[in-house]
Amino acid sequence: MQLTGESMEKVAIIGVGVEGFRPEIRDLSYKEMVYQAAVKAYSDADINPREEVDTFISCEEDFSMGTSITDEYAPDQLGAAQRTVHTITGDGIQGIVAAYMQIKTGMFDVAVVEAQSRSSDIKTHNQIQHLAFDPLYARQFDAIYHSAGALEKRMYTSEFGVSEEAIANVVIKNHENALRNPNAAYGMRLKEFDVLEAEMVASPLRDTEISSSVDGSIVVVLANEKVVKEKDSNPVWIKGINYATNSPNFDTREWKKAKYAELSAKKAYQMAGIKNPHDEIDVFEVDDTYAFKELQHLEGLGLFEYGKAAEALMNGEFSNKGSTPVNVSGGVLGMGNAHDANGLQRISEIVEQLRGHAGRRQVKGAKTGLAFSWRGVPTTAGAVAILSKE
Amino acid sequence: MLPTKRNAKHNSVREVEGSFPIHFHYTAGISTEKFFLGLKEKKILGNTCATCNFTYLPPKIFCEDCFAELGNDTYKEVPQTGILESYTEIYYDFRGDKLETPYFLALIKVDETDTMFYHKLIDTENPKIGMKVSAIWNDDRKGSIHDLNGFKGI
Ligand SMILES: [Zn+2]
Numbered sequence: 001m002q003l004t005g006e007s008m009e010k011v012a013i014i015g016v017g018v019e020g021f022r023p024e025i026r027d028l029s030y031k032e033m034v035y036q037a038a039v040k041a042y043s044d045a046d047i048n049p050r051e052e053v054d055t056f057i058s059c060e061e062d063f064s065m066g067t068s069i070t071d072e073y074a075p076d077q078l079g080a081a082q083r084t085v086h087t088i089t090g091d092g093i094q095g096i097v098a099a100y101m102q103i104k105t106g107m108f109d110v111a112v113v114e115a116q117s118r119s120s121d122i123k124t125h126n127q128i129q130h131l132a133f134d135p136l137y138a139r140q141f142d143a144i145y146h147s148a149g150a151l152e153k154r155m156y157t158s159e160f161g162v163s164e165e166a167i168a169n170v171v172i173k174n175h176e177n178a179l180r181n182p183n184a185a186y187g188m189r190l191k192e193f194d195v196l197e198a199e200m201v202a203s204p205l206r207d208t209e210i211s212s213s214v215d216g217s218i219v220v221v222l223a224n225e226k227v228v229k230e231k232d233s234n235p236v237w238i239k240g241i242n243y244a245t246n247s248p249n250f251d252t253r254e255w256k257k258a259k260y261a262e263l264s265a266k267k268a269y270q271m272a273g274i275k276n277p278h279d280e281i282d283v284f285e286v287d288d289t290y291a292f293k294e295l296q297h298l299e300g301l302g303l304f305e306y307g308k309a310a311e312a313l314m315n316g317e318f319s320n321k322g323s324t325p326v327n328v329s330g331g332v333l334g335m336g337n338a339h340d341a342n343g344l345q346r347i348s349e350i351v352e353q354l355r356g357h358a359g360r361r362q363v364k365g366a367k368t369g370l371a372f373s374w375r376g377v378p379t380t381a382g383a384v385a386i387l388s389k390e
Numbered sequence: 391m392l393p394t395k396r397n398a399k400h401n402s403v404r405e406v407e408g409s410f411p412i413h414f415h416y417t418a419g420i421s422t423e424k425f426f427l428g429l430k431e432k433k434i435l436g437n438t439c440a441t442c443n444f445t446y447l448p449p450k451i452f453c454e455d456c457f458a459e460l461g462n463d464t465y466k467e468v469p470q471t472g473i474l475e476s477y478t479e480i481y482y483d484f485r486g487d488k489l490e491t492p493y494f495l496a497l498i499k500v501d502e503t504d505t506m507f508y509h510k511l512i513d514t515e516n517p518k519i520g521m522k523v524s525a526i527w528n529d530d531r532k533g534s535i536h537d538l539n540g541f542k543g544i
Binding site for chain 2: 026027063066068121124125126127130135136137138140141142143144145146147150151152154155158199200201202203204205247249250251252253255
């Protein structure tokens with residue numbers, strides 16, 4: 001079966017609220033933090049959640065929240081007590097896909113998606129990531145979970161001849177972009193030396209190539225065409241959306257290419273009627289949890305042949321004034337790793353850009369944007385959304 | 391980057407300590423049990439989907455590609471040599487504590503298999519992608535992944 005954008009009504013994002021991102025949010029509980037983002041999103045959408053939202057979707061995971069059956073605690077801070085709510089143990093863009101499909105059924109006019117990160121609450125964050133490894137094989141070696149990212153980086157860089165300098169320049173670009181983003185936690189100016197001389201965590205992966213965690217939350221309001229017309233909202237339309245997983249197993253997965261990006265993007269482009277993403281899309285927000293992933297993901301998304309994104313980066317094409325702006329928000333490296341909220345970070349930036357509200361980092365004339373998320377190691381799960389002002 | 395630890399000096403009413411202790415015994419299953427028993431006997435067992443002409447290591451009871459069931463007759467001992475496809479030197483343990491003695495993990499394409507085998511790389515001075523490696527056994531074998539000490543460059 002194919003998802004096509006043809007049937008029934010169009011779906012738009014009509015409101016976004018962001019709280020954070022900061023290395024630690026210690027004055028607010030997770031519920032208070034989500035409430036802050038929700039109020040901003042509803043104000044942006046001109047929506048009363050107690051009366052006008054038909055379905056709520058929360059993206060969160062028990063281990064990260066420190067409570068089992070944590071979904072039971074999702075509703076009230078969204079204005080969703082005694083309402084239609086479900087949770088997704090996955091990235092925020094997967095939540096956006098669910099909201100999109102629910103509106104498409106015709107059963108719901110307005111949907112809300114929420115994702116958050118409370119990583120500073122977790123005293124043993126490394127262990128949670130470690131527990132995501134297969135217990136019988138991979139978990140047995142007791143290595144820091146970045147070991148999987150390191151093995152992949154070596155495979156990718158050696159297969160396609162990607163230099164350490166190019167990867168360092170992803171780090172430099174994204175931290176510098178973050179200086180222009182008030183929602184970003186890790187804005188800074190670095191030199192190649194700062195990146196390349198940093199300590200190895202798991203070779204060839206250095207500390208500086210690995211995104212640092214943050215706390216924060218994002219709430220997104222989606223609606224059908226009828227509501228968009230009724231409300232004085234500023235809609236950004238969803239043109240194409242999809243998600244895919246490669247094999248979860250270390251033995252059978254693809255290690256050199258971002259197969260999950262290839263699979264999800266192919267279907268999203270088909271749905272959006274995009275033939276040449278490089279030329280038809282104006283602004284890109286692409287997962288850079290590890291710096292090399294930005295390049296590999298752009299290639300998986302079909303913008304470049306494998307190994308060729310590095311050259312475009314070094315030519316300055318990915319800056320906010322370049323021909324292919326990538327992660328002008330700062331990306332995950334610059335905004336901070338919000339884990340399952342990373343996808344909504346990417347979405348929120350594309351919405352700001354297409355609305356022309358991105359301030360000093362505005363990409364001039366941006367009409368169509370792409371958001372891509374990856375769930376991080378050890379997953380091979382990715383999700384893509386193509387948004388447009390038209 | 392490794393997570394930062396919160397400042398120890400804090401207003402104690404701001405947070406409440408808690409933990410999430412969960413324990414399991416994970417069931418190995420048919421294919422993994424066979425595989426572990428093989429390791430105990432110094433044998434590396436894979437299995438082959440004849441339809442796809444594809445050999446799995448570790449073995450599985452179904453082919454990921456064509457989804458056919460892989461029965462008892464599909465298992466075979468594979469060579470104890472292979473090619474180093476990737477490696478990483480590990481400087482931190484799973485808790486994020488710095489290791490006094492870093493070690494290597496690797497992906498190895500064992501000869502006559504089509505998958506990546508994840509294990510330690512040991513006693514190898516200058517690891518290089520594409521080098522030949524050979525399995526090194528633990529003398530004290532109990533039927534676990536640790537019956538292999540790892541693979542060594544040859
Ligand atoms: Zn098969």
